[in-house]
Amino acid sequence: MTNLVTIITAVYGPSAEYLSDAYKSILxxxxxxxxxxxxxxxxxxxxxDVAPHVPDDARISFGQGRHGRAGMARTMGLSRATGQFVKVLDADDQLPAGTLARDLAVLTSRPDVAWTTSRVLDLLPDGSTVGFDQDPPAGSIERGEVLAHWKAHDFRAQVHPATLCVRRDLLLALGGWMALPASEDTGLLMALTAVSRGWFIEETGLLYRKWPGQSTHQAAHIHEVERMARMSVIQARAEALLALEAWRLDTA
Structure with missing residues (x-):
């Protein structure tokens, strides 16, 4: 087997118990x-408190490192990623059946597309799901399109960065995830849209678990001074990248 997709998951103690559900969704x-x-x-x-929850599977690579939030953990995990494509999966989320196949179908057939995103369903504590009513049309997302929407809608994108599947060479060229206390995945999404074309898959590609312990439920995540500082540096980086020549794959 020569073709590989790497799934990268950052995890900390409270979310480790959900790794078994994530693993089942990968299987x-x-x-x-x-x-x-x-x-x-x-x-x-x-x-x-995390290692006991890591499944025993030769296809799994588990590592630890100094505390630095999810962005640093994912970027450190890149050192062990060997796949041509990198798929994001948070420890408390799940991949619906067919997700990876749909990502690969786009990225292997369209060399001009650098990344994919897909529809998300919030997974509520009672097991029910709730969708999002502002998904973009299925298909190509042109360079800069997500950034423009994000800036015009109070820093809320029309696609979810937790569903990203991206070409590994581009991910490395952009330096992985941003060194931020939160919104590091949004920072990556804005960098990607600034330099390349993406693709939206209309089928559900993620079950996004809602639970009290997740980082986006913490008061610090919505602290306005910090939030605006995060958005400011994300925007500045993306706009600087947008001013550069578009990234392209060598299709020769």
Whole structure:
């Protein structure tokens, strides 16, 4: 097998119990012939409360490192990523059946597309799901399109960065995830849209778990001074990248 997609997951103690659900959702994926997956799990911290929840599977690479939030953990995990494509999966989320196959179908057939996103359903504590009523049309997302929407809608994008699947070479060229206390995935999304074309898949590609312990439920996440500082640096970086020559794959 020569073709590989790497799934990267940042995890810390309170979310480790959900790794088993994430793992089951990965096992349920059916990939095209000749493709396989690698799951890189990187703990944000060096405590002993995560390792017992990591499944015993040779396709899983588990690592630990100094506490630095999810963006740093994912970027450190990139050191062990060997796939041509990198799929984001938070520890408390799940991939619906067919997600990876749909991502690969786009990225392997369209060399002009650098990344994919897809529809999201919020997974509520009672097991029910809630959708989002502002999904863009299925298909191509032109360079700069997500950034323009984000700036015009109070820094809210029309696609979800937790659904990203991206070409690894571009992810590395952009330096991985931003060094921010939160919104590091939004920072990556804005950098990607600033330099390349993406693709929106209308089928559901993520079950996004809502629970009290998730970082986006913490008061610090919505602290207005910090939030505006995060958005300011994300925007400045994306606009600087937008001014550069568009990234292109070598299709020769």
């Amino acid at each position: 349920d994926q059916e990939l095209p012939d000749g493709w396989g997956w690698q799951w890189v799990i990187q703990q944000d911290g060096e405590t002993d």
